[in-house]
Amino acid sequence: MTRAGERGAALAWPALGLAACVLLPWYALQDGLGSLGWARELWNSEESGAAFALGLSLGRWWLLPTIACLFAAAITALLPLPRARRGTLLALCGAAGIACFVAQALGIGLRGWTADWLTGLFGELDGRQFGIGAGGAVAGIACVGIVASGLALRGAFGGDAFVAGAVAAVIASIVLFTAWPILRILVQAFQNGDGAFVPSLLLERLSAPKIWTLRCLLGGGRCGVAWNTLFLAVCCGVGTTALGLAFALIATRTGFRYKRTLRVLTVLPIITPPFVIGLALILVFGRSGLVNQFLEWAFAVPPTRWIYGFQGVFLAQLFAFTPVAFLVLIGVVEGVSPTLEEASQTLRADRWATFTTVSLPLMKPGLANAFLVGFIESIADFGNPIVLGGDYRVLSTEIYFAVVGAQLDYGRAAALGLLLLAFALGAFFLQRRIVGTGSYATISGKGDAGLPTPLPAAARRVAMAVALPWAAITALLYGFAFLGGVVKVWGRDYTLTLEHYVKAFAVEHGANGLIWSGAAWHSFWTTVKLAAVAAPLTALLGLLAAWLLVRQRFAGRAALEFATMLSFAVPGTVIGVAYVFAFNVPPLEITGSALIIVLCFIFRNMPVGVRAGMAAMSQIDRSLDEASATLRGRAPQTLAFVVLPLLRPAIVGSLIYGFVRAVTTVSAVVFLVTAEYELATTYIILRVINGDYGLAVAYSCALIALMLVAILAIQLAVGDRRLGRRAGPTQGARA
Amino acid sequence: MKIAPLAAIVAASTALASLASPAHAQGTVNVYCSVQVEWCTAIATEFQKATGVRVAITQKGSGETIAQMKAEAQNPKGDVWFGGTGDPHLQAAEENLTEPYKSPKLAELHPWAVKQSNDSSGKTVGIYAGALGFGLNTELLAKKNVPLPACWADLLKPNLKGEIQMANPNSSGTAYVAIATLVQVMGENQAFDFLKKMHVNVNAYTRSGTAPMKAVARGETAVSISFVHDGVTEALAGFPVKTATPCEGTGYEIGSMSIIKGARNLANARKFYDWALTPAAQQLGAQAKQFQVPSNKATPVPDNAPKLTSMKLIDYDFAKYGKSAERRRLIARWDAEVGGLPKQ
Missing domain, CATH: 3.40.190.10 (Periplasmic binding protein-like II)
Known part of the structure; x- marks a missing residue:
């Protein structure tokens, strides 16, 4: 880059930050930026003033150091300096800016100093701050950008400003919206009821026999909640991975005729609002359910309650999470290059030997990732244990009831949350150990790679035998659930009716056009809007993080990888409460807004995008990146024109997942919704609590239809990747 | 660095900032509502009709509501907590999350509802049993x-x-x-x-x-x-x-109502509180197919509701067992x- 160009680039961030300090109100406005009334008050109002005015004439002196740092960075950018020195100075200015920014934001709140020792040190402060608004946000982002560009000038991140900026953006956003709220709540594990810090409390809370007892093995009594959770999670991880693999193999490696149907069936559970499967399971397998009624009628077997407890939760989780495993695995199974398999067969290995010694080992990263996702989904799952758990306790429900139940004990909830995190951490490191450092790259730049080998007969039979009955039961459950929306009283009065749909989705012709008079419309449109905003951002951030983790080498990579998984491992309820705790008071006061819901969606659902992206990317040979670099493609170009097109399955996966999870999440957003921003799932759950299953199921079916449409739209918009492989007879019908 | 990414960032942050605009108008009251949803909606519309004050209602179970109030204690977002079983209301009173208020309507209530108010030094009152x-x-x-x-x-x-x-x-x-x-x-x-x-x-x-x-x-x-x-x-x-x-x-349980400490719309909160104790407000429960016994003596009780008078009720000691x-x-x-x- 030329000297002038370098200077211009270095100037961009400070200029942006300074502009925000002049042109945008620093604090959040009560009525938002939409009305533009703030523009007239930028220089004379304490509430909607810009940072310069606030700092110089309105008594907010604590904003000045940050502005000074931005100014210093701008001057550094303009001075004629050698590249490395400019970089060092910029990084220092940016870091100082961040420090000043954070210090004033945390130190001064709604009622002056936020801590007693600050008051003691500096005396009473005559002044207060509201939450950070547009000006403050842009200035903060600019400081982070300055640090990144400074480090890049010094030669870090391969000297690439884009990579530096991306790393900074990912780290900053994860620190702010994952680590900070979670740490805020976990600290409470060490605090007693009055907020005093008592470290020994954690030990006391975690050593309770209720958590660790092994009475169930000794006969009599129940096991501790920790063992229950672990056992369930391991079963669920293994089960979903096996089923997911079976489906992925059938979808890509066999001539099975109903692949499309199969694919829709595997996607169905993922787009189902959480309680539907549980309820359908009860209505089919419950004591008064179809199966038991039939057994009693035909063989006089007395109806039992076997569905409640471990079995029921395990079954429901298998139905719910196999699709996630499938989504993680399908890209990987497709990606295994036929070249190696053909090579193996050329060396006289039969299909079975090829499958077990070549194909399966190459899928190892995918299998390990699928297991990890299944394991973590299971320990964080809340909806199924609550409906089907009976007496079987797991950590997620235990935490929920520590927060909202009669105990109201945040300390205990936080301690159990820590335990859950520890399990997630354990699984994460185990997964890394298993995948190890081997190379799994099979997608390279070399042209035709041959035809995918059909599955060996034995493997095919096993896959079919596992997958088909499962698909049949899924179909049965959904048929039954759909029925719930069109009959008078589900499970009781099977007179056909459309009244539930009319109640939810009525549209009338009024004087001024259509009137959306149905009870569900308000929450429906809110959900669609927020999910549509959140999904692309989720996918973008997830894949960016995956690309950084797989392709870039920088210090703290493992820590970043773990941090991306953090929000996934913590149950939704804890996240919800943590968000309220962290974002209800300045500096970031965003509770009651749509923003907090969108952020919660993004950072809760990003991990799957990261996992899918990493699994897919570890298959793409680095030589493709290098080829791009040789042709003078810089990092953004390589990402956009080489990596992203090859990542299409992962993009589709994470977009779909981001959208679908945003539409179906309950526990995380229960504390974040308000009357204005009510979501479909919270509305549905209220109907269920009220016993109004008809409307709930009707609404769920409408949501399922919506999500199917969205999934098809995403598939069409992003498209398939073309791998330069011939389509063989077994490859025919790809969904 | 290029202008395009910067512009994109600015556009994105302004768009996100515009999402971050909590509703705020004069003459509102924010109600955390722990009864069934139709009941909550009916209360919101009827109070709005009767007084012109806009009601922003958030429906949540009583456990979830008190958890939220605790999390929000430094900067409360709600004004009134309507309904839900009495114990968490007493607990909120004990933890100083709610504000005492003596409504002029207290005289019209059943003794058990007044006792609930006395037990909590005026911080909560019975609205149904x-x-x-x-x-x-x-x-x-x-x-x-x-x-x-x-x-x-x-x-x-x-x-x-x-x-x-x-x-x-x-x-x-x-x-x-x-x-x-x-x-x-x-x-x-x-x-x-x-x-x-x-x-x-x-x-x-x-x-x-x-x-x-x-x-x-x-x-x-x-x-x-x-x-x-x-x-x-x-x-x-x-x-x-x-x-x-x-x-x-x-x-029995006494469904209760409390004013949240630090309520931003205290005057409207009190107006709502008084209104919620009138027969006109209390009969909305039965209309929403909820059959608890209302606390105002003059509220009509539907026929299919369980009658407290036909049961053998103990003298439940809420003060002792609510601690x-x-x-x-x-x-x-x-x-x-x-x-x-x-x-x-």
Whole structure:
């Protein structure tokens, strides 16, 4: 880059930050930026003033150091300096800016100093701050950008400003919206009821026999909640991975005729609002359910309650999470290059030997990732244990009831949350150990790679035998659930009716056009809007993080990888409460807004995008990146024109997942919704609590239809990747 | 660096910032509503009609609401907490999350509602009451040839083995009311003896307080220990559910209302509070198919609602059993002596 160009680039961030300090109100406005009334008050109002005015004439002196740092960075950018020195100075200015920014934001709140020792040190402060608004946000982002560009000038991140900026953006956003709220709540594990810090409390809370007892093995009594959770999670991880693999193999490696149907069936559970499967399971397998009624009628077997407890939760989780495993695995199974398999067969290995010694080992990263996702989904799952758990306790429900139940004990909830995190951490490191450092790259730049080998007969039979009955039961459950929306009283009065749909989705012709008079419309449109905003951002951030983790080498990579998984491992309820705790008071006061819901969606659902992206990317040979670099493609170009097109399955996966999870999440957003921003799932759950299953199921079916449409739209918009492989007879019908 | 990414960042942050605009208008009141959703909506529209004050209503269970109030204590977002069982309201009063207020309407209320206010030094007031009892699936009991249980003692009979469901007091206020009731009816040691003996007949201690009644409705269990007004709702939905209140005497909950400490719209909160205690406001519950007994003496009571006068109610000591320490002690004892027992 030329000297002038370098200077211009270095100037961009400070200029942006300074502009925000002049042109945008620093604090959040009560009525938002939409009305533009703030523009007239930028220089004379304490509430909607810009940072310069606030700092110089309105008594907010604590904003000045940050502005000074931005100014210093701008001057550094303009001075004629050698590249490395400019970089060092910029990084220092940016870091100082961040420090000043954070210090004033945390130190001064709604009622002056936020801590007693600050008051003691500096005396009473005559002044207060509201939450950070547009000006403050842009200035903060600019400081982070300055640090990144400074480090890049010094030669870090391969000297690439884009990579530096991306790393900074990912780290900053994860620190702010994952680590900070979670740490805020976990600290409470060490605090007693009055907020005093008592470290020994954690030990006391975690050593309770209720958590660790092994009475169930000794006969009599129940096991501790920790063992229950672990056992369930391991079963669920293994089960979903096996089923997911079976489906992925059938979808890509066999001539099975109903692949499309199969694919829709595997996607169905993922787009189902959480309680539907549980309820359908009860209505089919419950004591008064179809199966038991039939057994009693035909063989006089007395109806039992076997569905409640471990079995029921395990079954429901298998139905719910196999699709996630499938989504993680399908890209990987497709990606295994036929070249190696053909090579193996050329060396006289039969299909079975090829499958077990070549194909399966190459899928190892995918299998390990699928297991990890299944394991973590299971320990964080809340909806199924609550409906089907009976007496079987797991950590997620235990935490929920520590927060909202009669105990109201945040300390205990936080301690159990820590335990859950520890399990997630354990699984994460185990997964890394298993995948190890081997190379799994099979997608390279070399042209035709041959035809995918059909599955060996034995493997095919096993896959079919596992997958088909499962698909049949899924179909049965959904048929039954759909029925719930069109009959008078589900499970009781099977007179056909459309009244539930009319109640939810009525549209009338009024004087001024259509009137959306149905009870569900308000929450429906809110959900669609927020999910549509959140999904692309989720996918973008997830894949960016995956690309950084797989392709870039920088210090703290493992820590970043773990941090991306953090929000996934913590149950939704804890996240919800943590968000309220962290974002209800300045500096970031965003509770009651749509923003907090969108952020919660993004950072809760990003991990799957990261996992899918990493699994897919570890298959793409680095030589493709290098080829791009040789042709003078810089990092953004390589990402956009080489990596992203090859990542299409992962993009589709994470977009779909981001959208679908945003539409179906309950526990995380229960504390974040308000009357204005009510979501479909919270509305549905209220109907269920009220016993109004008809409307709930009707609404769920409408949501399922919506999500199917969205999934098809995403598939069409992003498209398939073309791998330069011939389509063989077994490859025919790809969904 | 290029302009395009910068512009994109600015555009994105402004777009996100515009999402971050909490509703804020003059003349509103923010109500956390812990009764059923139709009831909440009816209250919002009717109060708006009567006074012109805009109501922003957020419907959540009472456990979730108090959890939220605790999390928001430094910067409260709600003004009034309407409905939900009385214990968490007393707990909120004890933890100083709510504000005392003496409504001029207090004189029109039933004594139990006024007592709730006195017990909490004016921080909460009763708006409805509901008795504890049994939910019974008549079809299942008939099939098993078991007469409908009418007394606590009936729950120990061997013909109900594995047929009773009750909630777990660790998580459910309803179950705690049941234990506190038994303690007051029988004396503490006898009550725990009773619970231990009943354990063989219990098939599950559910996490949620309303779950057992739903299980009764769907035929998953024959008997539940629940609030009887929930049974009326299920019966109206078409399920074979009957309710009974035990002959030895039973306890009840007092659904309550409190003003949140630090409420931003205090004047409107008080206006709402007074209005919610009038017969006009209280009959909205029955219209929304909720059959608790309203606290204003002049509120008409629908025919199918369980009548407190026809039951043997104990003089439930809310002041004593609403205290956190007593609650923790009884729950710990239940855990040690009953909850951990092996099945069979």
